[in-house]
Amino acid sequence: xxxxxxxxxxxxxxxxxxxxRWDQYDLDGVMPFQAMWYSVPAGQSSxxxxxxxxxxxxxxxxxxxxxxxxxxxxxHAGSAFLIDGDEPHTVHNRSGQSLLVFSAYWLPAALAxxxxxxxx
Amino acid sequence: xxxxxxxxxxxxxxxxxxxxRWDQYDLDGVMPFQAMWYSVPAGQSSxxxxxxxxxxxxxxxxxxxxxxxxxxxxxHAGSAFLIDGDEPHTVHNRSGQSLLVFSAYWLPAALAxxxxxxxx
Numbered sequence: 001x002x003x004x005x006x007x008x009x010x011x012x013x014x015x016x017x018x019x020x021r022w023d024q025y026d027l028d029g030v031m032p033f034q035a036m037w038y039s040v041p042a043g044q045s046s047x048x049x050x051x052x053x054x055x056x057x058x059x060x061x062x063x064x065x066x067x068x069x070x071x072x073x074x075x076h077a078g079s080a081f082l083i084d085g086d087e088p089h090t091v092h093n094r095s096g097q098s099l100l101v102f103s104a105y106w107l108p109a110a111l112a113x114x115x116x117x118x119x120x
Numbered sequence: 121x122x123x124x125x126x127x128x129x130x131x132x133x134x135x136x137x138x139x140x141r142w143d144q145y146d147l148d149g150v151m152p153f154q155a156m157w158y159s160v161p162a163g164q165s166s167x168x169x170x171x172x173x174x175x176x177x178x179x180x181x182x183x184x185x186x187x188x189x190x191x192x193x194x195x196h197a198g199s200a201f202l203i204d205g206d207e208p209h210t211v212h213n214r215s216g217q218s219l220l221v222f223s224a225y226w227l228p229a230a231l232a233x234x235x236x237x238x239x240x
Contacts, residue, residue: 001188001207006198030202031176032152032226037198056151058222060180060198068121078126078157078180078220082150087121100198102178104224106152 006037006060006100016044033106040064040093040101050088053105057081057091062099065092084108126157126180126220136164153226160184160213160221170208173225177201177211182219185212204228 002025009020022035034053037060040046057064058080066073066081067090075081083089085108093099122145129140142155154173157180160166177184178200186193186201187210195201203209205228213219 001186001190001193001204001209002202003186003193003195004200004202006200007196027202030174033224035176054150056155058178058180060178066121066123070121073121073123075123076127080124080126080222082122082124082147084121089121102200102222104153 009037014038015047016041017046031104033104035102035104038101038103040091040099042093042096042098044093046091048088048090050086051105052085052107054085054108055083055103055105057083057101057103060100060102062093062097063095064099064101065094066090067092129157134158135167136161137166151224153224155222155224158221158223160211160219162213162216162218164213166211168208168210170206171225172205172227174205174228175203175223175225177203177221177223180220180222182213182217183215184219184221185214186210187212 004022004025006020010024011018011020018039020037059075059077061077063077064075064081066075068087073081124142124145130144131138131140138159140157179195179197181197183197184195184201186195188207193201
């Protein structure tokens, strides 16, 4: 069993967002996804983002106001949101407390390796 | 973007633990892992568990005292613990508040489809 401690993790500031990517841990080949924690200060937002990876985010503290082409959805602590690959998104923290999020992300193509092998 | 709401999720009582498995959502082929929330009441424990799936758990509220063959480790809200496949484990809640956990789990064999295809 391994523990991954959020408080002591190495963080990098990206805009106003503190990001702790899990590639700082020795987990290659252990999990079928990459992961990170990130925190958005009160009243701040992430930079608008769009990437080929799909991303599942679980809100740990605070509330995420998640903006996509569908509009803005409030996701409270304990709940989660799932962004498709190549789906533009921005995470706003409209509250007076810090927003902490755990995210797992992966290339959707990696979900179909068997199909790829069969067609090769 | 999809939101997955913990509060309104369908839960099943397993021993003293409330479990909300994500197979209640239409996510087949979307994520490279299965997922669930579970909550352990104050002073209670999960049943001793062991399964072929590896499991990454993120503590959402409270503290998990995770017992494995290595001993017992306290994992606080925001942090995570990673259980290997076939590793016996029990989660204790020794506090006076509820323990809420998000878990992702997957078959480790699913991480090596390319290697399997090459050797076939």
